[in-house]
Amino acid sequence: MKKKICFLMIFVLLMSLLPAFGLANPVKPEDSKQKQQTENKQEKIIVKEQLLDEKGQIIEDEVSILAPPKKVVVLGCYGAEMLKAIGVENTVIAVDDYTKEKNGWPDFVKNIPSVGASNTPSIEKIIELKPDLVIEGFLDPKLKTQLLNCGIPVLKIYGYRTELITSEIETLGKVFKCQTRAHEYANYIEKQWQAIRDRTKGLTEKDKPKVYWESGLGDWKTQSYGSGAHSLIEWAGGINIAADQKLSYPTVTPEWVASKNPDVIIKYVDAPITGWNGDIKKLEEIRQQILNRPALKNTNAVKNGRVYLVSSKITCAPQGAAGEWYIAKWLHPELFKDVNPQSIHKEMLKKFYGQEYKGVWVYPVQ
Template sequence: MRLLGRFVGIVFLLAALLAGALLSSTQLAECWAAPQKRITVTEYFVTPAGKIEKHAVRVPCSPKRVVVLGGYPAEMLKALGVEKTVVAVDDWTRNKERWPAYVNRLPSVGRSNTPDIEKILALKPDLVIEGFLDPRLRTQLERAGIPCLKIYGYKTTLIPTEIRTLGLVFNCRSRANAYAGYIEKHWRTVQERTKKLASRQKPKVYWESGLGDWSTHGPGSGAQPLIDWAGGINIAADRGIAYPKVSPEWVAAKNPDVIIKYVSAPECGWEGDVKKLAEIRQQIMQRPALRNTNAVRHGRVYLISAKISCAPRGAAGEYYVAKWLHPELFRDVNPEAVHREMLKKFYGEELRGVWVYPQR
């Protein structure tokens, strides 16, 4: 019996060794995989009043399965070369923006602020990157063991910091520093040229958001610093909130010298529709409350895509704004050339479409 027991033991040992030999290298790696490394990074939350709050969050480094809720962070990940980690995006990014091209091959998990949590959980992500997510849904994901990281991508002053945060998370700091540094360099150029302007030299600006007629940008919005840096005065700077709704009469009384309007895709962007943009501009200029403003009387009404202003590609878009406000100071600058260079350098794309109107 003792010999029989030893024989059985040897048989089981040989069987185990054979089974191990039959496992693929991938399976063995999964069996012996070390726990995923986590790091602590700072995320930034902007309150409705425009105040910035800092939160420390624990996230994987480097994540392998990422759900991205928002077109701006999806664009950032493309520029950083880590888009292959993304397993799903939101409806707007996939069906409306449809760029970068990789988002078209991914499933959608619903709206960026109220996604389908069950769909997200089924994908087993190790990170959710969000810019608009309902806090209650974020808590639900975190309780399920899925870390979340807030990346706006459209809060202008935070963009370089958010890019460098992603560089830490995805372990691509060199690329992130180059990307953020490129943006900062062009923004500094604008600020250097306008810093000596007196208040009387600064035109008053009404910047209408994409949230509807008479919705504008106040402190804490992405447009506020762009107006300041370009040497303008935001007529809504004293409204106390980032995205105030104002009245036609209020704007008329402020008498803006320049009007800028956000226009979304497809009219403004990769495809672009010059005829439609001309119609939108004409409609703005024909609004009764705006007809007698300095901006309309002097034809200083401009349309721009949000994707090249309050965005990473705002490095190019800010030059358009600066030329509209101070053409004499930026006569030598070609914003289109900067946009073309940035697309090629960081996204591997050629410039096409219509991003501003009028184009000259």
Template sequence: MRRCWLALGITVLVTILLAASVWPVLAAQQQRITVTEYFVTAQGKIEKHAVRVPCPPRRVVVLGAYPVEMVKALGVDKAVVGVDDYTKKNTQWPEYVLKVPDVGSSSTPSVEKIIALKPDLVIEAFMKPEVRSQLVRAGIPVIRIYGYKTELIPGEIRTLGVIFNCQNRANAYAAYIQKQWRTVQERTKKLSSRQKVKVYWESSLGDWKTNGPGSGAHPLIEWAGGINIAAGLGVAYPVVSPEWVAAKNPDVIIKYVGREQAGWTVNDTKKMEDLRRQIMSRPSLKNTNAVKHGRVYLISDLITCAPQGAAGEYYIARWLHPELFRDVNPEAVRREMLKKFYGEELKGVWVYPTK
């Protein structure tokens, strides 16, 4: 009996000693660090905020298709315990989003559902300030990662690299994106103002809602050698009139399309063909240079104002200045990017016309 008690005592002592040695290691692995997050105002101004987050987080809720994609590319998606409902039900990519619960919309998620998942970090792109405040009061750190504000994307990727302690991967991912953007800018930098084309880029959220400074589309237009006709309005997402667009007479019209018209699960271009015909038949657009010369294009936001905009920008550049980008195959660049950083093959329909 004494031997049994002695053995039990030794077992308990060893367990205590092991716990004492393991928990400091775990605590050291998840220190709190201060990083910078960015907020973009309605006027397109960038504000910087300091935020304290765990490093690396072990349980993360990610809200928004763009930060969800970044997390996948960084190889830390196993930490994700919840996503927004739109990404899970409509975007349905990357595949890991189908295996975790949704917590509601990206702007007004369920605070109760998030708390129940016990995350040590929430990554968001659109969350309402009052919802964010509730989470912070509950002791859950929150950081904003847009993933669709073009100029911020490389910095946001590197911030996630610091948070998840995968800086090498993050630096390679961000550098790849920047390399593609530099290639486009190098080819268009010598264009004169007369050689640049006027662009009207319409949102998928409604007719006549366009993209001004502060939107993800604005720099893509300028880098590709275009002139954004909404540049002088001073609002990131202005709503304009048909008459206003007609008076500006754009040379190129680009329209964002939603997940029901383009994406991973879409297999044909019929819906985009119909939408393009509708746009070109609008009375106010019939006499624009864009419609008269058939320069009306449709594209998914997931490959433009997004990390994969590294490939999508080549579509924009070819549409604006085909003579400068005849040798570039945007689809090939995207295939390379998907394989290199996501471990996936390209599928679905993303642009129309496709050439």
């Protein structure tokens, strides 16, 4: 009798331990599949997109999206770059011509079709692809209306407005249900900017060099208050000589720039002259052309050789946090003498894009 009782006690004890080892209720393949389906289940969500009005002021709108989207058309290289960084590039089924052919990065864009120009894509091609979402930065408003009328949601992601970049990344994290990765990415960018601002916040106006920032869109095209470049100049401890211009992206005269006598000239240059396959010879030609402009010959910037070229992809862009370190060091070499901007850029590329550093991103090369 005692043996039977002892046996029963052991049996009960063993049965009580089965759940701990996952043996009482083993996970069936169909249960695991059902869990995966639940995680990937799409649902309607409302997200706020940030838009800029004619005065450059930020306004908000609401967009209803089936999240997470499984088929996405991206019109704009910065949107594609952000999706790569948060790990959802596999959802992109098409991009625009510039992103695929001229920019050609991230690498995944080379293997998917294009639907035309980013501002005037083929609406017919987009509709044929039946996307869950279109992400755009430059789309013609009339074409956007056509997509909306076809039931295709459209989300504005500028990617080049410095003050909006981190919030746009967080929005994408919500849309694609990858908030943790998106927050890590946005937080990394903000920490870089803040580290620079912490160093320059004690500068007096006398300590700040005057900066002429020239667009890659043409000679004498600059950026004023409300532009992404203006924020970068201020955070790096400089004074934007075009800050008071009425337009965000004005064209100024040579005489006007000369009268402002900038201490530093920065011109951003687009791909493929800068970037992964940068052309040093061409960059030297561009810099020399600036140095040789008659209107600039007596400026402090030219006399002291403080003329720099930088890739547009590391300025007013998702990688702008890396480019800002270069700018800060150009403006205040002593204040940032312990900083190696290239090493920070390398870290960012490896951490968020899985990419090794290569190419020419600034000139003169540091």
